[in-house]
Amino acid sequence: KLSRRLQLILEQIPAGSRLADIGSDHALLPVAAAQQGVIVSAVAGEVNPGPYEAALKQVKESGMTEVIHVRKGDGLDVIAPGEADVITIAGMGGSLIAAILGRGVDKLASVRRLVLQPNVGEDTLRVWLHERGWVLIQELILEEDGKIYEILVAEPESAAAISNDEVYQERVLPGGSMLTREWLLRFGPWLTRKPEPVFYDKWRLELDKMARILDSLSRSELPAAAEKAEDMKAEMNVIQEVLACLP
Ligand code: SAM
Numbered sequence: 344k345l346s347r348r349l350q351l352i353l354e355q356i357p358a359g360s361r362l363a364d365i366g367s368d369h370a371l372l373p374v375a376a377a378q379q380g381v382i383v384s385a386v387a388g389e390v391n392p393g394p395y396e397a398a399l400k401q402v403k404e405s406g407m408t409e410v411i412h413v414r415k416g417d418g419l420d421v422i423a424p425g426e427a428d429v430i431t432i433a434g435m436g437g438s439l440i441a442a443i444l445g446r447g448v449d450k451l452a453s454v455r456r457l458v459l460q461p462n463v464g465e466d467t468l469r470v471w472l473h474e475r476g477w478v479l480i481q482e483l484i485l486e487e488d489g490k491i492y493e494i495l496v497a498e499p500e501s502a503a504a505i506s507n508d509e510v511y512q513e514r515v516l517p518g519g520s521m522l523t524r525e526w527l528l529r530f531g532p533w534l535t536r537k538p539e540p541v542f543y544d545k546w547r548l549e550l551d552k553m554a555r556i557l558d559s560l561s562r563s564e565l566p567a568a569a570e571k572a573e574d575m576k577a578e579m580n581v582i583q584e585v586l587a588c589l590p
Contacts, residue, residue: 345375348460348487348494349433355458355481355496356381356429363388363427365418365443366435370398370411377407382429385411388421419447428455433494437464441471448475457497465493469528478503479510482533484541491545493531516588526585538589546586553579 345353349372356362360382364373367387376382387402389395398413405411414421419430427450432440440461444451457477461468472479472495480503481496500507510532511524522535534542553575560572 345371346487347485348492349375351483351485352431352433352458352460352494353379353381355456355483355494356431357456359383360429360456361427362386363419363422363430365421365430365432366390366394367398367413368394368434370401370413372431372433373411374401374405374407377410378405382410386422386427387411387413388418389413389415390417417446418443419450422447422450424449425453426450428453429458430454430456431458431460433458433460434462437461437466437468441468444471444475455498455502457495459495459497460492461495462492465495465531466529468495469531472497473507473511473528476500478505478507479532480505482531484531484534484539484545486541486544491541491548493534495531516585517590518584518588520581520584520588522585526581530585535585535589543586543589546582550579550582553582 353372353376356376358381362373362376362382362385364370364385365388367373367389370387373382373385373387377385387398389398395413395415402408402411402413432443440459459468469479476499477497478500479495479497483494485492511527513524513527514522516522527535557572557575557579560568560575
């Protein structure tokens with residue numbers, strides 16, 4: 344059975360899509376998407392031999408070899424221009440996902456939707472999308488097996504029903520603080536609209552982590568430690584303030 348994380352990613356793929364799942368590992372996502380009749384074709388891309396073999400085996404066992412093509416290669420190298428209209432990249436860091444997209448921009452011209460699930464560095468990925476003319480149309484957050492995941496869904500701004508200026512519209516929080524564009528990129532413009540309990544859990548964990556770093560900085564004798572500690576304190580204050588002001 345598909346994990347809730349992968350199922351939620353799958354649900355963001357429009358019916359009839361030609362999918363490219365990059366870093367597909369066991370190809371669980373394209374296999375389930377094919378079995379559920381969501382996609383007409385898929386490329387499952389893998390750069391590493393172990394996961395590539397696992398994907399080949401999984402696709403063969405599912406009987407979906409006509410629909411899913413398993414290919415070995417780096418990032419978007421495995422697809423031809425125009426071959427995919429939806430790209431999913433899940434389970435890697437946000438900067439790696441951004442680097443993969445950046446190295447394959449010629450393959451993105453035909454893409455109508457990106458469904459991305461960074462394990463860390465969500466803000467880096469949001470900045471990349473924003474700067475490259477992709478607009479977030481939806482963000483999801485979930486907890487599974489003690490980990491918190493975010494799923495970012497983006498469409499080309501030229502085709503999307505909403506613009507980046509609207510999505511990242513700065514707003515005043517009920518407590519009076521300003522949720523600036525910079526902070527919206529950090530927290531997620533959609534996630535802050537109707538924050539779910541797990542969103543607060545994520546940022547409380549983040550604050551705990553920062554408090555531990557602050558603690559070790561305060562005991563450090565390195566010359567830059569004091570300055571770093573001040574920056575971190577200021578950042579923690581903003582996070583606390585924003586969390587306190589969200590509905
Ligand atoms: N996408 C699956 C998921 O979310 O469950 C698998 C995630 S797994 C943690 C990450 C996979 O990405 C690994 O199998 C790894 O080999 C693959 N990978 C890492 N860098 C890649 C790249 N540049 N191109 C293609 N695959 C890559």
